[in-house]
Amino acid sequence: TPSPDFSLAALPLAGPGGGCLLAVAERPGGFGSDERAALELIAHAVAVPEPGPAETRELAADAFSLAMDTGRVEVGDEILRLFGIGRDEFDGKVETLLGLTVPEDLPALMSVVEPDHMSLGERELEFRVRQxxxxxxxxxxxxRPLPGGGGRPARLVGTVADVSKLRSDVTDVARVQRLAADLATAGTVKDVGQAVVDALRKPLRADRIALAELENDRLVVTVLDPPEPEAWPELWRAEWRGEW
Incomplete structure (x- = not known):
């Protein structure tokens, strides 16, 4: 029975079995755009029962389902085509697919598929595979990770699409992805600052880098590289004299 106190979403499941995914939220107002996108992603990727013989399971062509504890991954035919590997050649291990990626992009990709680095939220990443x-x-x-016991993700489900035509600058995107991977494992403000400095110094051809944080409507310098005051212009030091 319709109720103003609940929100309900029903999404069709692809595949020969049909069916639908139902989601109920104990709140009015419906589902937001991010929530709808997440539900569509899950419905698209998990369109069949979990366990069972491989021949009885079917995924959408661009969908995958990765078991976080074993590293076994079920993938649709389109994903195998994009990676350039035949169905008969694929051993079902995520390491096999990771081994086909461009080495520069592997750290960022690992930060998405490793359970220790994973939060329970939607993930999106662009990476390259060798041809x-x-x-x-x-x-x-x-x-999107599906939670298991103890709040840890049990399975990652999602899709993979070809976006080659949308990408022209390989270097900058790869650099941003490496920075994102470093930031995902940074434990302190100092770690964050060092990751940013390492990522920016070479492409900017920078002699000096300062990183500032907004605190109570005021910029406070948290990282200076190099850290010695003598390395910075006198005018700059006079303006920011309290930050060393």
Whole structure:
């Protein structure tokens, strides 16, 4: 019975079995755009029962389902095509797919698929896979962890799509992804600052880098590289004299 105190979403499940995914929230107002996107992603990727013989399971062509405890992954035919591997050649291990990625992009990708680095929220990442022609192919992974025991993710479900035509600058995107991977494992403000400095110094050809944080409507310098006051212009030191 419709009620102003509850919100309900019903999404069709693809595949020969049909069916639908129902989500009920104990609050009025319906589901927000982010929540709807997450529900669509889960419905698209998990369109069949979990356990069972491999021949009885079918995924959407661009969908995957990764078991976090074993590293076993079920993938649709389109994903295998994008990675350039045949169905008969694929051993069902996520390491096999990771081994086909461009090495520069592997740390960022690992930060998405490793359970120790994973939060329970939607993830999106673009990365490259090697092709026989030598020209890398850009892929976009969208995934969402499904919680298991103890609040840790049990499974990552999602989709992979070809976005090569949308990418022209390989270097900058790869650099941002490496920075994102470093920030995901940074434990302190100092770690964050060092990761940013390492990522920016070379591409900016910078002699000096300052990182400031907004605190109570005031910028406070948290990282100076190099840290010695003598390395900075006198005018700059006079303006920020209280920050060393």
């Amino acid at each position: 026989p022609s030598g020209v890398p192919r850009w892929l976009r992974l969208r995934g």
